[in-house]
Amino acid sequence: MAINVVIAGPRGKMGSEAVKMVLNEEDFRLVACIDRKNDGKTLNSIISSVDATVPIYDDIETCLDQQKEVDVLVELSVPEAGYKHTKCAINHGIRPVVGTTGFTENQLAELDELAKKQNIGCIIAPNFAIGAVLMMKFAKMAASYFPDVDIIEKHHDNKLDAPSGTAIKTAELISENRTVKQQGHPEEKETLTGARGADVDGMKVHSIRLPGLVAHQEVIFGSAGQTLTIKHDSIDRASFMDGVKFCIERVLESKGLTYGLENIL
Numbered sequence: 615m616a617i618n619v620v621i622a623g624p625r626g627k628m629g630s631e632a633v634k635m636v637l638n639e640e641d642f643r644l645v646a647c648i649d650r651k652n653d654g655k656t657l658n659s660i661i662s663s664v665d666a667t668v669p670i671y672d673d674i675e676t677c678l679d680q681q682k683e684v685d686v687l688v689e690l691s692v693p694e695a696g697y698k699h700t701k702c703a704i705n706h707g708i709r710p711v712v713g714t715t716g717f718t719e720n721q722l723a724e725l726d727e728l729a730k731k732q733n734i735g736c737i738i739a740p741n742f743a744i745g746a747v748l749m750m751k752f753a754k755m756a757a758s759y760f761p762d763v764d765i766i767e768k769h770h771d772n773k774l775d776a777p778s779g780t781a782i783k784t785a786e787l788i789s790e791n792r793t794v795k796q797q798g799h800p801e802e803k804e805t806l807t808g809a810r811g812a813d814v815d816g817m818k819v820h821s822i823r824l825p826g827l828v829a830h831q832e833v834i835f836g837s838a839g840q841t842l843t844i845k846h847d848s849i850d851r852a853s854f855m856d857g858v859k860f861c862i863e864r865v866l867e868s869k870g871l872t873y874g875l876e877n878i879l
């Protein structure tokens with residue numbers, strides 16, 4: 615039986631890629647999209663390259679009240695709306711697969727509680743690219759040996775959240791193995807505010823935003839006489855689609871919140 619999917623953010627860089635992927639998969643059926651405009655139109659009327667008369671809703675409640683056979687919501691919009699959509703889906707018993715970044719820790723905890731209460735799964739993946747997941751895992755391994763580490767993430771300049779969801783997740787994974795240490799000189803002073811980046815338990819996180827970039831991250835470890843750099847580049851958003859597909863399938867079997875692809879690969 616096909617998995618019925620709703621996509622939020624179908625005109626976006628990720629959403630449009632997800633629309634193509636879902637339409638090309640035999641086992642998936644795209645039943646509706648959530649867009650902040652174009653309510654009442656069909657997908658093919660707003661994206662000429664798409665050959666599907668899928669209805670568009672600007673309100674997720676209306677969508678999920680009317681579309682009775684939805685299995686999975688794929689959320690790829692913006693943090694505020696993304697949180698609202700995810701919560702609404704869970705309340706309707708629909709399993710969310712969320713790529714949208716920028717949710718707070720409290721929001722993640724609330725979604726976990728809600729999904730458990732509804733006895734359904736919810737996957738939030740800060741990065742769907744297998745290479746990025748491996749970069750994070752390798753960084754976590756290296757952190758046992760190198761407590762001094764800087765995370766440098768680089769993205770296109772239309773990104774709303776900083777640091778990236780991937781950088782936050784990387785810092786969390788590194789923290790599981792790293793001995794807490796205030797890095798740099800104990801008496802160092804910033805003569806330009808922000809020069810040393812954001813601080814997570816004494817490690818530093820830097821966000822670069824430039825046109826021309828897609829999604830890139832370097833994790834640089836340093837110790838006496840050596841550095842180790844673990845680097846990942848997404849040069850095309852196709853890099854994320856195998857992960858989205860995998861999560862659509864896996865979320866049907868999971869329970870509660872799964873935060874990060876590394877937990878289910």
Ligand SMILES: NC(=O)C1=CN([C@@H]2O[C@H](COP(=O)(O)OP(=O)(O)OC[C@H]3O[C@@H](n4cnc5c(N)ncnc54)[C@H](O)[C@@H]3O)[C@@H](O)[C@H]2O)C=CC1
Nearest residue numbers: 623625626627628648649650691695713714715740741742
């Ligand atoms: N987990 C992952 O692997 C990845 C996650 N992302 C995240 O996915 C999200 C989307 O990224 P992009 O596609 O690059 O952004 P984008 O700006 O290209 O697309 C966002 C889309 O959301 C739409 N939108 C805004 N408010 C909305 C609402 N209330 N309802 C429905 N749609 C609404 C916008 O019109 C836009 O089309 C971001 O949070 C980004 O960080 C991006 C790439 C990979």
Ligand SMILES: O=C(O)C1=N[C@H](C(=O)O)C[C@H](O)C1
Nearest residue numbers: 715740741773778779780829
């Ligand atoms: O906004 C993006 O583009 C990306 N966002 C995600 C993040 O915040 O980590 C994943 C990837 O880096 C691309």
